[in-house]
Every structure is written in structure tokens, then in C-alpha cells.
Amino acid sequence: MNEKIKTNASFAIYPVIGAVSGLIINFLIMKSPLPAIFPGYMDGFAGKIYSVDLISGIFIYCIAAPVLEEIIFRLLAYDLLYRYLGYLPSALISSLIFAVYHMNVVQGVYAFIMGMLFCSLYHRDHRIPVPILLHIGANLAVWLLSNALR
DSSP: OOHHHHHHHHTTHHHHHHHHHHHHHHHHHHHSSHHHHSGGGTTTHHHHHTTSOHHHHHHIIIIIHHHHHHIIIIIIIIHHHHHHHOHHHHHHHHHHHHHHHTOSHHHHHHHHHHHHHHHHHHHHHOOTHHHHHHHHHHHHHHHHHHHHHO
16 A cells, blocks of 8 residues: 555544544543533533534534644644643643633633643644544534534
8 A cells, every 4th residue: 555545544543533532531521520610611602602503513613623723732832832841741731721722611621631632642643634633523523412412
């Protein structure tokens, strides 16, 4: 098999890893005390993201947001920090910034954990499509399932 084709085919696993990870982490967080401790979570941003139609939601939350966020938080923030701090501090700091960016504790915990996953696989391959595809898979799975359950 041509090495370029084999490499491009390996990208197909990343949305699956992102989807499975996102669903598991989201489930664990929703079963934790966090939503009860921070009940405003569903009234704020989380409640609004499910009010858009299917096509707009998929484009905004499952394509545009992951691409832009991964460029900002992995390609720019993580890479800049990595030059000075190395892997673990850079992954922790960029994931923490990613969590704070989500502006609520419940989603922030989820974003921090997923950010660490995105950093670890980005660090391993150092190709920006890796965290983008992970993020797309996670957002798509969680957004579609959450909409189906509403």
C-alpha cells in the first residue's frame, strides 16, 4: 500500500477516538455531582447550543468550532508554550486555557480532559488534523446524542 494512502487512511480513526472519548467523559461528568453543584450550566450556553437547527448546529459546533479552536489552542498556544516549557506544562496550561474559554465549570472540566487528550495525540503526531478530527468526532457525537435525548 502506498505510504501516503496508508497515512491518510490512519486519520479515519481520530474522529472515532474523539467520539468514544467525548461520550464517555461527558457521561461520567453528567453522572458526577458537577451538574447539581452548578445547575446554571443548562440554562446558560449549554442550553443555547441545542436551540439551533441540525445543519447549522453541525456546521457551527461540529466543524467550525473544532477547526478554529484547535488552531488557537493546539497549533498556536500549545506550540508556543512547548518551545519554552516542554510537553506536560504546555499540555496542562493550554488545556486549562481551553477549559476557561468554555466559561462554565461543567463544560470546563470536560474541555480540560479532552484538551489533554488532544494535546497528547497532537504531540505524538504533530499534525494539526489529528486534534481537529478528534475534536470534530467528540463534538459531533456529544451534540447529536444530546439533541436526540432532548
